[in-house]
Amino acid sequence: xxxxxxxxESALSETLEGPYGLPCPITYTDxxxxxxxxxxxxxxxxxxxxxxxxxxxxDTGDTKLIPQTIITYRRTSLDKIPxxxxxxxxxxxxxxxESADYITVMATPDNEPRHGRSIGIISFYVQNxxxxx
Amino acid sequence: MMNYRTIKAAxxxxxxxxxxxxxxxxxxxxxxxxxxxxxxxxxxxxxxYRSGNFPKKHGTMSxxxxxEMSFRLEFTAAKRTEADLSILDDPGSTNLQRATAIADAxxxxxxxxxxxxxxxxxxxxxxxxxxxxxxxxxIGTVTDRxxxxxxxxxxxxxxxxxxxxxxxILTCTTEEVVTxxxxxxxxxxxxxxxxxxxxxxxxxxxxxxxxFNSN
Numbered sequence: 001x002x003x004x005x006x007x008x009e010s011a012l013s014e015t016l017e018g019p020y021g022l023p024c025p026i027t028y029t030d031x032x033x034x035x036x037x038x039x040x041x042x043x044x045x046x047x048x049x050x051x052x053x054x055x056x057x058x059d060t061g062d063t064k065l066i067p068q069t070i071i072t073y074r075r076t077s078l079d080k081i082p083x084x085x086x087x088x089x090x091x092x093x094x095x096x097x098e099s100a101d102y103i104t105v106m107a108t109p110d111n112e113p114r115h116g117r118s119i120g121i122i123s124f125y126v127q128n129x130x131x132x133x
Numbered sequence: 134m135m136n137y138r139t140i141k142a143a144x145x146x147x148x149x150x151x152x153x154x155x156x157x158x159x160x161x162x163x164x165x166x167x168x169x170x171x172x173x174x175x176x177x178x179x180x181x182y183r184s185g186n187f188p189k190k191h192g193t194m195s196x197x198x199x200x201e202m203s204f205r206l207e208f209t210a211a212k213r214t215e216a217d218l219s220i221l222d223d224p225g226s227t228n229l230q231r232a233t234a235i236a237d238a239x240x241x242x243x244x245x246x247x248x249x250x251x252x253x254x255x256x257x258x259x260x261x262x263x264x265x266x267x268x269x270x271x272i273g274t275v276t277d278r279x280x281x282x283x284x285x286x287x288x289x290x291x292x293x294x295x296x297x298x299x300x301x302i303l304t305c306t307t308e309e310v311v312t313x314x315x316x317x318x319x320x321x322x323x324x325x326x327x328x329x330x331x332x333x334x335x336x337x338x339x340x341x342x343x344x345f346n347s348n
Contacts, residue, residue: 027221031232067292087235089221104221106214108240110290127241127293132215 009120012074016121021046022096024071027089028080037077048072049092069105072123081122084112090126104129136307137202140275141182143268144204144260144303148178151259156252168211168291176210176252183302187309200309206260206280208252208299211291212244241295242288249297253283260303278305 002010017037024047025035037043053068071090075081082088088107093100107113111125145160152158157171159179171177183205187198216238220226226234257280259265267275285299 027231027235029232029235031228031230031235033228033231068290069293087238087240089216089231089235104216104218105293106216106235106238108214108238108242110214110240110242110288110295127214129216129218129221129238130213131218132237132239 005119009074009076012120016048016072016074017043017046017077020048022049022093024049024073025091026073026078027091028082029086029088032079034079038079039076045073045077047090047092049096051096069126069128070123071105071126072121075120075122078122082107082113082124085109088124089129090124092126135200135309136274137182137185137200137309139270140202140268140305140307141180141204143270144180147259147265147269148180148256151255152178155255168294168296171209171211171296172294173212173248176208176248178252178256179205179207179209181205197308197310199306201306202304204303204305206256206301206303208249208256208301209296210245210248210252210298211294211296212241212248213294214241215239215244241290241293242297245288245295245297246285249285249299253299253301256301257283274307276306278303280304 105126107124148158220234
């Protein structure tokens with residue numbers, strides 16, 4: 001077992017990519033699609049998907065659920081780390097089961113990725129996409 | 134009913150007649166709704182009487198008063214991110230095609246901003262049209278019609294929808310007539326003491342005009 005940091009980072013393989021993870025292929029700004037784990041090409045690229053997010057109303061103190069989907073990857077599983085402001089496409093199941101249909105969501109400059117400087121995760125606050133006219 | 138209420142209804146009627154499938158007109162202040170209620174061409178225009186001034190020098194103690202009115206037009210637009218899904222979801226598309234589609238994708242904030250610009254354009258053209266100077270009312274009812282300004286707010290992400298609001302102030306002037314309470318019609322009293330009170334027939338109103346002199 002390596003350093004404490006390495007141990008913590010490797011634990012992400014269980015928390016993000018283990019039983020709670022879902023296959024989430026990512027398409028980068030150059031059009032390249034990543035479907036496999038960069039650390040282990042035998043594994044699918046997995047992520048934690050949270051479909052709704054609690055938000056506190058600062059004026060009233062009420063908490064409400066908003067349909068804000070958050071997709072969290074392990075950084076070492078990605079081929080490249082998108083920069084803030086990059087537009088990327090992610091395919092996610094529309095329900096938290098692997099047999100569900102896949103939908104397209106995008107990370108845009110409206111909501112930049114977060115936790116990029118944490119020990120090993122990066123979260124994308126994505127938006128559903130409609131067909132452009 | 135005072136003119137400002139009639140004029141407010143007239144402004145609403147003009148916008149309702151012109152909205153088509155481009156926007157939705159609401160004739161009152163409304164609490165915040167769901168973000169997707171204003172999505173795409175369901176963007177809303179709320180019109181309501183905001184404030185008024187009654188300059189004393191332009192009024193009379195009895196009769197009409199000048200009423201300088203302000204109507205608020207509140208705009209709400211909401212959009213989702215738009216992209217060419219026919220390319221992005223096509224497993225046969227190339228890297229270059231996908232890269233182009235991603236680059237051309239319009240974030241929800243940008244789409245909402247463009248939608249708001251278009252909405253204000255549509256409403257301004259309707260409200261400030263020459264044939265709407267009197268808001269469809271009798272000539273002279275409305276004067277000095279003018280939209281003073283337009284201000285756009287900040288984009289507000291609501292899940293996968295971005296909402297943008299804006300407002301414009303429409304000012305105009307009208308004459309308000311103060312009717313007060315309903316007048317009580319009374320027969321005026323004749324205090325002409327020179328008219329003799331004959332008292333021949335005390336019940337005859339003609340013989341009993343004037344003031345009775347006991348001297």
